[in-house]
Amino acid sequence: MVAVVxxxxxxxxxxxVLRGQATTxxxxxxxxxxxxxxxxxxxCLQALDAHGQALHQAMVGDGxxxxxxxxxxxxxxxxxxxxxxxxxxxxxxxxxxxxxSQATQHEDGCSPYRAGVRAQPATLNAALPAxxxxxxxxxxxxxxxxxxxxxxxxxxxxxxxxxxxxGGVSLLQVVVASVTSEFATSVVELGLSxxxxxxxxxxxxxxxxxxxxxxxxxxxxxYLAGQREHVLLYTLMPRAKGAGWTPPGGWGAGEDxxxxxxxxxxxxxxxxxxxxxxxxxxxxxxxEQVLSRCTPEAAFHRCRAELDTARSALLALPVPDDQxxxxxxxxxxxxxxxxxxxxxxxxxxxxAVSTVDSALARDxxxxxxxxxxxxxxxxxxxAESAGDCPGLxxxxxxxxxxxxxxxxxxxxxxxxxxxKGRFVLRPxxxxxxxxxxxxxxxxxxxxxxxxxPASPR
Numbered sequence: 001m002v003a004v005v006x007x008x009x010x011x012x013x014x015x016x017v018l019r020g021q022a023t024t025x026x027x028x029x030x031x032x033x034x035x036x037x038x039x040x041x042x043x044c045l046q047a048l049d050a051h052g053q054a055l056h057q058a059m060v061g062d063g064x065x066x067x068x069x070x071x072x073x074x075x076x077x078x079x080x081x082x083x084x085x086x087x088x089x090x091x092x093x094x095x096x097x098x099x100x101s102q103a104t105q106h107e108d109g110c111s112p113y114r115a116g117v118r119a120q121p122a123t124l125n126a127a128l129p130a131x132x133x134x135x136x137x138x139x140x141x142x143x144x145x146x147x148x149x150x151x152x153x154x155x156x157x158x159x160x161x162x163x164x165x166x167g168g169v170s171l172l173q174v175v176v177a178s179v180t181s182e183f184a185t186s187v188v189e190l191g192l193s194x195x196x197x198x199x200x201x202x203x204x205x206x207x208x209x210x211x212x213x214x215x216x217x218x219x220x221x222x223y224l225a226g227q228r229e230h231v232l233l234y235t236l237m238p239r240a241k242g243a244g245w246t247p248p249g250g251w252g253a254g255e256d257x258x259x260x261x262x263x264x265x266x267x268x269x270x271x272x273x274x275x276x277x278x279x280x281x282x283x284x285x286x287x288e289q290v291l292s293r294c295t296p297e298a299a300f301h302r303c304r305a306e307l308d309t310a311r312s313a314l315l316a317l318p319v320p321d322d323q324x325x326x327x328x329x330x331x332x333x334x335x336x337x338x339x340x341x342x343x344x345x346x347x348x349x350x351x352a353v354s355t356v357d358s359a360l361a362r363d364x365x366x367x368x369x370x371x372x373x374x375x376x377x378x379x380x381x382x383a384e385s386a387g388d389c390p391g392l393x394x395x396x397x398x399x400x401x402x403x404x405x406x407x408x409x410x411x412x413x414x415x416x417x418x419x420k421g422r423f424v425l426r427p428x429x430x431x432x433x434x435x436x437x438x439x440x441x442x443x444x445x446x447x448x449x450x451x452x453p454a455s456p457r
Contacts, residue, residue, distance in 0.1 A: 001116075001229075001232060001233060001237065004115065004116065004229055004232075004233075005115065005116030005117075005233075005248045005249075008114040008115055008116050008117050008167070008168065008229070009114075009116065009117055011110060011114070011167055011168075012026075012108045012110060013108055013109045013110035013111075013163075013166045013167045014107055014108060014109070015109045015166070015216045016212055016216065017104065017105050017107075018104065018155055018156065018159060018209045018212060018213070019152070019205070019209065020105065021105075022105060022106065022107040023102075023105045023106050023107065024106070024107060025106050025107070025108065026106055026108035026109075026110060027103040027104065027106040027108060027109050027110070027163045028108075028110060028111065028112035028117075028118075029112070030099050030100075030102050030103035030106070031103050031111065031112055031160070031163060031164060032112050032118070033096075033099050034096055034099050034100050034103070034130055034160075035121065035127055035130065036121050040095050040099075041095060041096045041099065043092045043093075044092050044093035044095065044096040046092075047088065047089045047092035047093060048089070048093070048129040048130070048133065050089075051085045051086065051088065051089045052129055054082040054085040054086055054089070055086070055089065055129060055132050055133060055136060056132070057082060058077040058080070058082060058086060058136050075143070076139075076140040076143045076144055077136055077139070086136070089133065090133075090137060093133055093137075096130065096133075097133070097134055097137060097153065100130070100134060100156060100157060100160050101152070101153065101156040103160055103163060104156045104159040104163065109159075109162070109163040109166050109167075110163070110166055110167035111163060111164055111165055111166050111167050111168075111169050111173070113164075113169050113170075113173055114167050114168050114169060114226065114229075115168070115170075115226060115229035115230050115232075115233045115249075116229075116233060116247070116248040117248075117249050118249045118250070119234065119247065119249055119250055119251050120169070120170060120172065120173055127161075127164065127176050127180050128176070128179070128180055130180075131157055131160075131161065131180035131181065131183050131184065132180075132183055134153055134154070134156075134157035134160075134183070134184065135154065135157065135183035135184055135186065135187050137153060138150045138151075138153040138154040138157070138184070138187045139187050139190060141153065142187065142190060142191040142194060145196060147191065147194075147196075147198060147202060148202065150187070150191055151188065151191055151202075151206055154184045154187035154188050154191070155184070155188065155206075155209050155210070155213070157181070157183070157184040158181050158184040158185065158188075158213055158370075159213060161177040161178075161180055161181035161184070162177070162181070162213065162216070162217060162218060164176075164177045165177045165218050165223055166218045166222070167218075167222060167226075168222045168223060168225055168226030168229065169223055169226045169227075169230075170223075170226060170227050170230040171223065171227045171355055171356065171359045173223075174223050174359045174362070174363065175358075175359055175362060178359075178362035178363060178365070178366050179362070181366055182365075182366060182369065185366070185369040185370065185373060188206070188210075188373050189373060189376070189447060189448065192206075192373070192376050192377060192380050192450075193448070193450045194452075195452055195453050196452075197384055197452065198380065198384065198452075199384070200381055200384065200385060203377050203378075203380055203381035203384070204381060206377045207374055207377040207378050207381065210370055210373050210374040210377060211374055213370055214367065214370045214371055214374065214407065217300075217363075217366075217367060217370075219296055219300070219303075220294055220300065220303055220304075220359075220360060220363060221294045221295060221296045221298075221303065222296070223359070224287075224291045224294055224356065227283070227356070228283050228284070228287050228291075231279060231280055231283045232280060233247050233248070234247060235276050235279060235280065236276045236277065236279070236280040238276075239274055239276040239277075240276075278341070278344055278345055278348060279348060281345050281348075282345050282348030282349040282351070282352050283349075283352050285345065285349045286314075286349050286352040286353050286356070289310060289313075289314050289349075290307060290310040290311055290314055290353050290356075291307070291353075291356060293306040293307055293309075293310045294307055299407075299410070300363075300364070300367060300407050300408065301406075301407060301408055301409050301410035302410070304360055304364065304408065304409075307356070307357070307360065311353050311357065314349070314350070314353060315350065315353075317346070364407070364408030364409075365408075365442075365445045367407040367408055368406055368407065368408050368413075368427055368445045368447075369445055369447060370407075371403070371405070371406060371407055371413070372413065372425040372445075372446075372447030373447060374403055375395075375400065375403045375404055375413070375425065375447075375449075376425070376447055376449050378400070378403060379394065379395075379449055379451075380449075380451075380452065382394060383451045383452060384452060389421045389451035390451075391417070392415060392417055392423075395415045395423075396415075406427050406428065408427060409427060409428060409429060411427075411428045411429075412428060413425045413426065413427065413428065414426045414427070414428045418448075421450060421451035422448070422449065422450050423448075423449040423450075424446050424447070424448050424449070425446060425447040425448075425449065426444060426445070426446050427444060427445065
């Protein structure tokens with residue numbers, strides 16, 4: 001583990017910035033400032049607590065949601081009944097949003113929350129209101145016709161979510177980043193649907209930035225390894241070292257250290273074995289039998305396919321039954337306990353693989369949204385250039401073959417015409433049942449493409 005911590009602390013995560021010149025240094029300090037607070041951002045965290053309900057209402061309205069926003073919501077939220085509270089929130093959080101964009105300009109995009117570098121904070125869910133805020137502010141800018149500032153903030157927020165998990169983190173962070181980053185994709189989708197001309201230069205830039213985000217998304221092999229490291233460092237080692245031990249990088253900010261140590265050190269045993277040992281053995285087995293199949297060189301869809309194959313093989317293995325062996329009673333009792341421990345490890349291994357599958361599904365959903373929005377930007381650019389609305393044949397053209405590919409499956413996205421100048425993009429696997437729910441209880445991802453009014457066909 002010493003070598004793992006040293007490698008994590010030395011790791012750098014270079015990735016291209018979306019626009020402008022990269023600044024020296026790492027994004028980590030700015031990410032910490034946004035999520036954990038500094039004197040400059042503390043007022044924002046307090047305002048988010050005070051006005052969280054108004055922020056949530058600004059996003060979901062009465063529940064009639066279209067493209068992630070209340071239907072017929074063409075009015076900036078600052079002009080709604082909650083406008084005064086949101087204006088106060090926007091003012092308090094202006095430095096935080098500036099830090100969020102500043103973080104994305106650094107040349108090193110590693111997350112601060114790698115194992116042994118900095119423990120994920122108890123306030124990790126602060127990413128949820130912070131990303132909601134960025135989405136609402138970006139949406140307001142777009143609705144006011146401030147297209148460059150609106151698109152820039154939305155795309156910066158998405159990059160911020162990527163950097164939050166870059167370099168190897170826990171699966172909890174992956175899920176939080178995936179959920180919060182989808183707010184940003186809804187803003188971009190809304191912006192591409194605006195009736196005003198967006199212009200070829202702007203659309204080309206947006207298309208390029210979406211392509212960059214897609215090409216530089218953190219690879220799942222990094223966060224699968226990160227999850228194993230987090231289980232070892234923050235679950236097993238505290239139990240082995242005792243209450244006086246502090247992991248490298250410390251405990252998470254905002255969490256009572258005594259309570260956390262007590263929870264980790266005195267959580268009890270299962271079948272006479274420390275449960276942290278069994279959990280670690282389960283994750284180690286999951287790694288050896290399934291997760292190690294996802295190599296950094298593999299494309300995302302091939303990585304998923306390898307994991308699906310290995311997972312199916314794992315689930316097909318028989319779980320030891322409870323039949324007691326014969327022979328000496330002492331030996332028999334020990335064999336029964338060993339058999340029960342093996343059952344427990346197998347069950348925990350299956351749960352671990354299921355957790356991974358859920359995180360990968362969310363990642364695939366987000367990658368589909370990015371790819372679909374990139375295709376949308378290209379279609380909008382073609383429509384504005386021609387003064388006409390390209391039909392289904394445009395999506396089928398060889399020129400669009402790469403852009404139309406779904407990163408989650410490697411297959412072309414399904415395209416369906418919904419009416420005059422309107423289309424929907426869906427993963428090919430779900431196109432036949434668009435109303436089905438995913439394992440996370442959500443509908444399959446979709447991107448709705450609308451031609452601008454000047455191109456009505």
